[in-house]
Amino acid sequence: QVHLVESGGGVVQPGRSLRLSCAASGFTFSSYAMHWVRQAPGKGLEWVAIISNDGSNKYYPDSVKGRFTISRDNSKNTLYLQMNSLETDDTAVYYCAKGQSGGSLDYWGQGTLVTVSS
Amino acid sequence: SYELTQPPSVSVSPGQTASISCSGDKLGDKYACWYQQKPGQSPVLVIYEDSKRPSGIPERFSGSNSGNTATLTISGTQAMDEADYYCQAWDSSTSYVFGTGTKVTVL
Numbered sequence: 001q002v003h004l005v006e007s008g009g010g011v012v013q014p015g016r017s018l019r020l021s022c023a024a025s026g027f028t029f030s031s032y033a034m035h036w037v038r039q040a041p042g043k044g045l046e047w048v049a050i051i052s053n054d055g056s057n058k059y060y061p062d063s064v065k066g067r068f069t070i071s072r073d074n075s076k077n078t079l080y081l082q083m084n085s086l087e088t089d090d091t092a093v094y095y096c097a098k099g100q101s102g103g104s105l106d107y108w109g110q111g112t113l114v115t116v117s118s
Numbered sequence: 119s120y121e122l123t124q125p126p127s128v129s130v131s132p133g134q135t136a137s138i139s140c141s142g143d144k145l146g147d148k149y150a151c152w153y154q155q156k157p158g159q160s161p162v163l164v165i166y167e168d169s170k171r172p173s174g175i176p177e178r179f180s181g182s183n184s185g186n187t188a189t190l191t192i193s194g195t196q197a198m199d200e201a202d203y204y205c206q207a208w209d210s211s212t213s214y215v216f217g218t219g220t221k222v223t224v225l
Contacts, residue, residue: 035214037161045153045161045204047214059213062119095160103208104151104166111160 002026002107004096009112012086022079022096022109030054030074033099036081038092039111046092049081050099064090086116122205122217129223130195138220140188140205148209150188152181156201164203165190192222200224 008020022034036048049060049070058070069082079096093113097105122142130136140150150168153161163172165181168188178193188207192199205217 037216044219045155045206045216047206047216050214061213100166102149102151102167103214104149104163104206105153105161106163106166106172108160108162 002098004098004107004109006094006096006109006112009094009114011115011117013118014086014088014116016086017082017084018086018114020081020083020094020096020112020114022081024077024079024096024098027098027107029072029077034070034072034079035097035099035105036068036070036079037095037097037105037108038090038114039095040089040092043092048094051079083114086114088116090114091116120207120212120215122207122215124203124205124217124220126218127221127223129225130192131225132197133194136192136195136199136222138190138192138203138205138222140190140207140217141186142188142207142215143186145186145188145207146184148207148212150181150183150205150207152179152188152190153204153206154199154201155204161204195222195224197224 003025005023051070067085071080093111095111096109098107100106152165155161168183169181
């Protein structure tokens with residue numbers, strides 16, 4: 001049974017950094033691309049990042065490019081999101097999700113809340 | 119940037135059919151998928167690769183994608199189907215994009 005558990009969220013001041021983690025279990029982690037998706041309070045879903053199964057390829061939307069970095073440790077079955085230069089608009093629940101063929105995300109974690117506020 | 123547009127809300131009576139549209143330029147040339155999100159919960163994939171249902175998703179959920187529009191259809195809608203629904207598409211040029219979301223209300 002696939003299980004994804006995010007951690008690392010919290011309250012942080014604008015301009016500061018935060019690192020999120022996502023512990024994966026129940027599937028062969030090293031075989032799948034992984035994503036981060038966020039949802040601001042009361043808003044829709046926004047894709048944040050993807051990393052290939054071996055970590056060699058990473059892509060981001062313009063809204064976070066240059067500030068956020070996705071990474072993974074396949075030996076620990078863990079996905080990361082390093083968030084730098086945080087802005088108030090980055091306030092959201094951050095989900096990690098497993099990628100599958102055709103570009104869909106077939107399993108999601110429970111999310112971790114990041115609040116950027118002074 | 120690529121955009122996917124959904125109606126903000128759809129209302130349906132129990133037992134009837136709900137259809138949710140998702141519009142984007144040449145969307146039919148890409149794979150579309152759909153997620154269901156209930157209040158306070160994480161999204162759940164209900165349709166992938168335009169029309170495939172993941173294991174455990176009821177047969178009343180179906181999908182299609184052609185031209186500029188993908189459609190999620192819920193046949194015999196039940197009260198438990200009340201939720202927000204998001205479409206999503208991907209291709210190498212547009213990357214990953216979510217639709218604006220549709221709130222389905224079962225009256």
